[in-house]
Amino acid sequence: MRYYFAPMEGVTGAVYRRTHHAFFPGINKYYMPFITPTTTERFTPRQKRDIAPEVNAGVPAVPQLLTKSAADCIWAADALADMGYAEVNLNLGCPSGTVTAKGKGAGFLADPDALDRFLDAVFSATHARISIKTRLGMHNPAEFDRLLAIYNRYPVAELTIHPRVRQDFYKGKVREADFAAALPNCRMPVCYNGDVVTEADAQAVEARYPDLPALMIGRGLIGDPSLVTRLRGGPRADRDTLRAFHDALYAGYCEAFGDARIAMLRMKEIWFYHLNLFQNSEKHGKQLKKATSPRAYEDAAAAIFRDLAVRDDVVPGWFRPA
Ligand SMILES: Cc1cc2nc3c(=O)[nH]c(=O)nc-3n(C[C@H](O)[C@H](O)[C@H](O)COP(=O)(O)O)c2cc1C
Numbered sequence: 001m002r003y004y005f006a007p008m009e010g011v012t013g014a015v016y017r018r019t020h021h022a023f024f025p026g027i028n029k030y031y032m033p034f035i036t037p038t039t040t041e042r043f044t045p046r047q048k049r050d051i052a053p054e055v056n057a058g059v060p061a062v063p064q065l066l067t068k069s070a071a072d073c074i075w076a077a078d079a080l081a082d083m084g085y086a087e088v089n090l091n092l093g094c095p096s097g098t099v100t101a102k103g104k105g106a107g108f109l110a111d112p113d114a115l116d117r118f119l120d121a122v123f124s125a126t127h128a129r130i131s132i133k134t135r136l137g138m139h140n141p142a143e144f145d146r147l148l149a150i151y152n153r154y155p156v157a158e159l160t161i162h163p164r165v166r167q168d169f170y171k172g173k174v175r176e177a178d179f180a181a182a183l184p185n186c187r188m189p190v191c192y193n194g195d196v197v198t199e200a201d202a203q204a205v206e207a208r209y210p211d212l213p214a215l216m217i218g219r220g221l222i223g224d225p226s227l228v229t230r231l232r233g234g235p236r237a238d239r240d241t242l243r244a245f246h247d248a249l250y251a252g253y254c255e256a257f258g259d260a261r262i263a264m265l266r267m268k269e270i271w272f273y274h275l276n277l278f279q280n281s282e283k284h285g286k287q288l289k290k291a292t293s294p295r296a297y298e299d300a301a302a303a304i305f306r307d308l309a310v311r312d313d314v315v316p317g318w319f320r321p322a
Contacts, residue, residue: 001206002028003228004160006193006218007064007089007133009033011269014055015252021059023245024225026232030059031133031216034066034091036104037076049256053083064089064133068104068114070121081128087157090122092134095166100138106166109147110138116150123154131158133193137165141178152187160191160216180208189213196220198314202231222273224314236312242277243305250301260294267297278308 005027017030035047063080067073077088094105137143163179174194191214196202226237253263275285284304291297
């Protein structure tokens, strides 16, 4: 099985990817959070800070584009291929209202004819290897038949399916039956993505789909960064390793942002998923959330590593809102 780290905007930037890769081996690809190319045909300085090959040195990173403009997609995909990226991913899954209102991300799925024209233009012009990350549809999983018929017409390098529709956002159960029905009809290699949080979750997906080549994990890996290391037979990260990872990440953010306060805010995003890995973390978690200065944050984080034991019984689905 190949394991991929899901892209998470605001979470899995270059510093996170590098640090995770250094501490927890076993991830085949780290998908980068989306960037939106513009008509200027140049990446912005902010985008460059994440996609520059030197910030991803040694990390198997895959850039992701979010656009509905074939022209913008083509120049950006070609530029990324010329930087040395072996694959460029298209985001057809982002459910955010500001994105879908513009017909991008999952919003593009609502207009299959336009999507078909877009893919036709992109695949006939780019020299990049293009993969796609998609949902089952905008409103209804029945939309996927049509969407898959379109994807199947192009040389899509890999299709990652998050089996929800846009209206689901990240809530409720994944639409497992719809994924199972679609899988045999996919002409390209498929990657499953959604709600894998424990080793048992991953093993269940692998047992259900024995021919599935790849599994992408997002929130589960932020919460439990040694999850894939263990799936590959490695050890569960102990408190010292988690602390060393935390400290390296925080130091990396402080350096990258040149501002400990911004680094603290980044770390708090991660703790939202990660805190559950520690037993009886409620009180310590409150202290951490309350911290308004880097000093208070550092004290609160140190107290977690000092006082709390690491769980080995991560609760399935703990982060899923009902
Ligand atoms: C905070 C956040 C940011 C995300 N950013 C992106 C993104 O930039 N590109 C993308 O394709 N998916 C993005 N996703 C979706 C994840 O890649 C993934 O599909 C989703 O979290 C479901 O997988 P999981 O259950 O393993 O977390 C994001 C999800 C979250 C929660």
